[in-house]
Amino acid sequence: MPKVVSIHSYRGGTGKSNFTANLATTVALQGNRVGVIDTDVPSPGIHNLFCLEPEQTHKTLNNYLWGECAIEDAAYDLSANIGVEGNDKLYLVPSSVKADDIARILKDGYDVKLMNDGFRRLVKALGLDYLFIDTHPGLSKETFLSIAISHVLLLILRPDKQDYQGTAVTVDVARQLRVRKMLLAINKAHSKLNLNALQQKVEETYSEKVAGVFPLSEDVVQLASEGVFCVKYPEHPISQEFRKVAQQIAGV
Numbered sequence: 001m002p003k004v005v006s007i008h009s010y011r012g013g014t015g016k017s018n019f020t021a022n023l024a025t026t027v028a029l030q031g032n033r034v035g036v037i038d039t040d041v042p043s044p045g046i047h048n049l050f051c052l053e054p055e056q057t058h059k060t061l062n063n064y065l066w067g068e069c070a071i072e073d074a075a076y077d078l079s080a081n082i083g084v085e086g087n088d089k090l091y092l093v094p095s096s097v098k099a100d101d102i103a104r105i106l107k108d109g110y111d112v113k114l115m116n117d118g119f120r121r122l123v124k125a126l127g128l129d130y131l132f133i134d135t136h137p138g139l140s141k142e143t144f145l146s147i148a149i150s151h152v153l154l155l156i157l158r159p160d161k162q163d164y165q166g167t168a169v170t171v172d173v174a175r176q177l178r179v180r181k182m183l184l185a186i187n188k189a190h191s192k193l194n195l196n197a198l199q200q201k202v203e204e205t206y207s208e209k210v211a212g213v214f215p216l217s218e219d220v221v222q223l224a225s226e227g228v229f230c231v232k233y234p235e236h237p238i239s240q241e242f243r244k245v246a247q248q249i250a251g252v
Contacts, residue, residue: 002123004131005249006150010166012043012137014156015187018225019214020134021049023154025082025228026242027249028090032129035075035122037061037093039115039146040136041105044095048225050078052092060096064118065110071118072125082231091126112145119149130249139173148177152252154211154245158188159198164205171206181252183211185245190216212245214238 007020020036028034038046038061047057059074075091084090096102123131133146147153153174157163167184174182184202189195199210217238220229230239 002128003151005152006133006135006146007154008135009137009156010170011163014158016156017046017134019156020132021046021228022230022242024132026230026246027130028084031088033089033127035091035126035128035131038095038134040134041095044097046134047094049228050092051081052076054097057094061093062096062101071122082228112141116145147174147179152181152249153179154183154185156185156187182208184208185211186213188216189213211248212241214241
């Protein structure tokens, strides 16, 4: 059965899109057909990680939401960009980076039910094993939808007081929405922290499992979103941690 995985954070700056790109790529490289949708329509950016340039995108999620195309027509096969071969695939549905399109979405909004229908249609049309949703930070009716329909909700947080408080709110909302499975991932943890103790503290605080702990990495920063980190550095400890998280999602 295909799985829908939402990657979410209460605040921006947690590295959510980078996390989504690396996790989705890791799952695809393990022999799966994977789709990624950038639903962060006010500030899209995950296309950069997959080396998809805006001028290459003749259709986007925005066009689907405005009734101008089928959602699968806005899905780009980026398998070659990450080294996936054969029947295994990675597709991306990007949001538009055009200023006029972003302004229109912010002004007029969009049909949340249509977005939901698009998720289901995309899974069926492309024969996906996994659909990853890169959400917009914070809580809104749009993110509630993604959270509610997910088989797995993966919340990203940094070891930061504001993140701790915001994540607590998000966890409460997710429980009210009866999310089937919730996992936490700690990102950008400072090297001076005891990572095992940090994981234990977070698990005790939220009564939810931490799927992975990712230290703040200069190697990730130096890549500067020009590619997927786990493809360029497959044996790096960060890439190994993504494989660990992927295994836990596969086991849900």
